[in-house]
Amino acid sequence: MATLHTVNKSPFEKRSLDCCIRHANPGSAILLIEDGVYGALKDTAVSDxxxxxxxxxxxxxxxxxxxxxxxxxxxxxxxxEVVDYAAFVDLVTEHDRVQAWL
Amino acid sequence: MKLAVLVNEGPYQHQAADSALQFTKAALEKGHEIFRVFFYHDGVHNGTRLGVPPQDDRNVTQQWSELAEKHNLDLVVCVAAAQRRGILDASEAKRHGKDADNIAPGFRISGLGQLIEAGIQAERLVVFGD
Amino acid sequence: MAEPWEEDEGPVKKFMYVNRKAPYGTIYALESLEVVLIAAAFDQDVSLAFLDDGVFQLKKGQDTGEIGVKNFSPTYRALEGYDIEKLYVEKESLEVRGLTADDLIVPVEVLSQDELSKLMDEQDVILSF
Known part of the structure; x- marks a missing residue:
């Protein structure tokens, strides 16, 4: 029953990524899009x-x-993992539901 | 797979509409069925044909319209959200005594029930918003 | 559990409406509620989750008279009349905002973060506004 979570907010401005991680159960996936991609970078305050x-x-x-x-x-x-839109679509179909942390 | 898309923001102000458009295109290219794209909140602004973006910028509404024509997409603008924000088709304009309508080709105005139906009928619902 | 008279009504999906935004600052809370009222007519399994700033939607005593905006908080009390009875509020979200269930306009089930996360993973459709 795995969920694909999407996060589209910068973790330096909003708390969506934090909220998402706290609710993302083991086995689920998180996809960072739009300003959410800043959460994927090395050597930042949220990298750890x-x-x-x-x-x-x-x-x-x-x-x-x-x-x-x-x-x-x-x-x-x-x-x-860096993915393109085609892989975004695959992630949606491979998971049971998609939850957007807007 | 049968997918549905919910767009909660207007074009240009927020990337959500562009993301939804790119996702929808990618899903269609992969052979998935898009049961419906539903526009809610400020997302209804995707459905105005009166926008005139600069020539060197993308025209989000026109891209939706072209996609709708090519793939027979069902683009549904929420009537309640649209009325608040001045998005009207000819019959809505007439019904409310307005002197013009502005719905873009390929879009139709309907009720929130269309969103719930999309949730029931589609195997996955993907939400783009702010 | 399906009642005998519900058997012919097609598949029932579990819809969860996830509310994470405060009221009035933006329209999301109000328009989310409008979706929920329509959803009630579809005989699906509907639940509402309030977490993060969404818990502020349920604060008692909202008085919008001085801002010229309609106070829609009484609608939460009307949900029961639409057979929408599953209202879940996250305990941790209340606590960090200095609220308790006594501050809320309707009776709710207060769940821990872990309980809510598990419940979210049992849904068929998650609508976030």
Missing amino acids: KVSGALDGRKVYVLGPDLHARGMSDDRVIDGV
Whole structure:
């Protein structure tokens, strides 16, 4: 009964990512999109929290939104997978439900 | 798979509409069925044909309209949210005594029941908003 | 559990309406409630979750007279009349905001974060506003 969670807010401005991680059960996945992609970056104040979320969960970041913001894939936390829109669609169909943390 | 999409923000102010558009295109390209795209909250502004974005920018509404025509997409604008914000089709304009309508091609105005029905009929519902 | 007279009504899905935003600052809370009222007519399994700033939607004693906006909080009390009786509020969200169940306009079931997370994972459709 795995859920795909989406987060579209910068973790430096809003608490959506934090709320999402607290509610994301083991086996679920988190996809960072729009301003949420800033949560996927290495060496930030939230990197450790996101790395911690990888324990028992998958974390993805939407490449098109990452690249639009001037961030390259090598800036992304190890273990966080960069995906395109086609893979976003696959994540939706592979999970039982999608929960947006708006 | 049968998917439904909910768009809760207008174009340009927030990326949600663009994200929904890209997601919908990708899903169609992969051969999935989009049962319906429902526009709610400020998302109803996706459905005005009177927007004139700069020539070097994308036209979100036009992209929805083209997608609707190409794939026979059902683009539904919530009537209650639309009335508040001045999005009208010809019959709504007439009913409320307004001198113009502004619904874009491929969009239709209907009730919130269409959102619930999309939730029932589609296997997944994906929400884009703020 | 399906009652005998419900058997011919097609599939019943579990819909959860997740409210995480405060009222009045934005329209999301009000328009979310409008969806819930329509949803009541569809004979689905409807529940409402209030967490994060969404718990402020249920604060007793809202008086919008001085801001010129309609006070929609009495509608939460009317939900029972629409057979919408599953209102869940997250305990941790109340606590960090200095609220208790006594501050709320309707009786709710207060759940821990873990209980709510489990409940969310039992839903078919999650509508977030």
